[in-house]
Amino acid sequence: MKRVFSGVQPTGNIHIGNYIGAIKQFVELQETMDCFFCVVDLHSITLPQNPEELYKHTLDVAALYMAVGIDPKKATIFIQSHVPAHTELSWLLLCNSYMGELSRMTQFKDKSSGKDAVPTGLFAYPALMAADILLYDTHIVPVGSDQKQHLELTRDIAIRFNNRFGETFVVPDVKIKEVGAKIMALDEPTKKMSKSAENPLSRISLLDTPAQIKKSIMKSTTDSDNEIRYDVENKPGISNLLTIYSLFSGLTIPEIENKYKDSGYGTLKKDLVEVVTGSLSEIQDKFYKIRESEELKIILQEGAAKANTIANETLARAKKKLGF
Numbered sequence: 389m390k391r392v393f394s395g396v397q398p399t400g401n402i403h404i405g406n407y408i409g410a411i412k413q414f415v416e417l418q419e420t421m422d423c424f425f426c427v428v429d430l431h432s433i434t435l436p437q438n439p440e441e442l443y444k445h446t447l448d449v450a451a452l453y454m455a456v457g458i459d460p461k462k463a464t465i466f467i468q469s470h471v472p473a474h475t476e477l478s479w480l481l482l483c484n485s486y487m488g489e490l491s492r493m494t495q496f497k498d499k500s501s502g503k504d505a506v507p508t509g510l511f512a513y514p515a516l517m518a519a520d521i522l523l524y525d526t527h528i529v530p531v532g533s534d535q536k537q538h539l540e541l542t543r544d545i546a547i548r549f550n551n552r553f554g555e556t557f558v559v560p561d562v563k564i565k566e567v568g569a570k571i572m573a574l575d576e577p578t579k580k581m582s583k584s585a586e587n588p589l590s591r592i593s594l595l596d597t598p599a600q601i602k603k604s605i606m607k608s609t610t611d612s613d614n615e616i617r618y619d620v621e622n623k624p625g626i627s628n629l630l631t632i633y634s635l636f637s638g639l640t641i642p643e644i645e646n647k648y649k650d651s652g653y654g655t656l657k658k659d660l661v662e663v664v665t666g667s668l669s670e671i672q673d674k675f676y677k678i679r680e681s682e683e684l685k686i687i688l689q690e691g692a693a694k695a696n697t698i699a700n701e702t703l704a705r706a707k708k709k710l711g712f
C-alpha cells in the first residue's frame with residue numbers, strides 16, 4: 389500500500405486554506421493509502437510561540453484533524469515532537485544540504501525579509517520537513533501549492549543521499565490539488581490566506597463564529613464590475629470566493645456561475661456565508677467533543693508508538709549508511 393505523510397503547524401487557528409488545500413485531501417487519501425498525519429510542533433518554534441499555548445494549539449490541530457473526518461482507525465495521527473527521530477534525522481540531512489539551496493527557498497526569503505535577527509531554525513526548517521517525510525518511506529505528500537518548492541528540495545536531498553551512501557530513502561512525490569491549492573487572503577486576494585497575517589478578516593478559521601465568518605466574507609475585497617465570473621487574472625477576489633464556494637458546497641464553478649448569472653456580489657457573498665457557516669458548524673460541534681474527550685490523548689499516544697517504530701527503523705538505516 390502506498391504511504392502518505394503530511395503535517396500542519398500548531399500556530400493558531402487552522403484556516404479554510406489549510407483545510408481546502410491540504411486537510412480535505414487527507415480525508416480522501418485515508419481510504420486507500422497508509423496515511424501518517426502529523427502535528428508539526430517542532431516547525432512552529434521557527435518563529436516565537438507562547439509556551440503556555442503551544443501544547444493547546446497542538447491538541448487543537450489533532451482534534452481538528454479528527455473533526456474534519458480523519459479516522460484514527462484508518463490513519464495514524466501523531467505529534468512530531470513525540471517522535472525524536474525527526475530531530476535526529478534533520479541534523480543528518482542538514483549536513484547533506486547546502487546553504488545555497490536553503491537560501492533559495494521563497495518561504496525563507498518572505499519570512500526573513502525585513503528582520504535584523506533571522507532565527508537559524510527558519511533557515512533550516514526545510515531539512516526538518518525533509519526528515520518528516522523521508523522517515524516514513526513516504527510515496528505521496530498532499531500539500532498546498534506553497535509547499536511545492538520544499539517538496540522539490542526534499543526530493544533533491546533524498547536523491548543526493550541515496551547517490552552518496554546507497555539506496556536509503558524513498559523519493560516522494562508531491563500531490564497538489566487542481567482547485568483550492570492556494571486559497572487567497574480575503575482582504576488582499578493576490579496573497580495567500582495565512583495564519584500569520586495581521587488582519588483577522590483576511591482569513592476564515594475553522595473555529596470562527598458565524599459573526600466572524602460573516603464579517604470576513606461580506607468585507608472581502610472584490611472588484612467593481614459586479615459580474616460573477618471565474619477569472620483569476622482579472623478578478624482574483626471573486627474567483628477566490630467561487631473556489632471557496634465550490635469546495636464547501638460540492639457544486640462546480642460553472643454551476644455556481646450559472647446559478648448567479650443574474651445576481652450581484654452581495655447575493656453571492658450572503659449565500660457563501662450560509663454555505664461556509666453550515667459546514668464549519670458541523671466541524672466545530674465534532675471538534676469540541678473530541679477536544680474535551682480523554683480519548684484524544686490515547687489516540688496520540690498510539691499514533692506516536694506506531695510512528696516511532698517506523699521512524700526509528702529508517703533513522704537506523706540512515707545512520708548505518710553514514711558510518712554510525
Ligand code: ADP
Pocket residue numbers: 395396397398399405406407408409410530531532533534535568569570571572580581582583584
Ligand atoms: P500556514 O502556511 O497557514 O501557516 P502550515 O504551514 O501549517 O500553514 O501549512 C499546512 C498546510 O496547509 C500545507 O500543506 C500548506 O501547503 C497548506 N496551506 C497553507 N496555506 C494555504 C492556502 N492559503 N491555500 C491552500 N493551502 C494552504
Ligand code: NA
Pocket residue numbers: 534
Ligand atoms: Na505553510
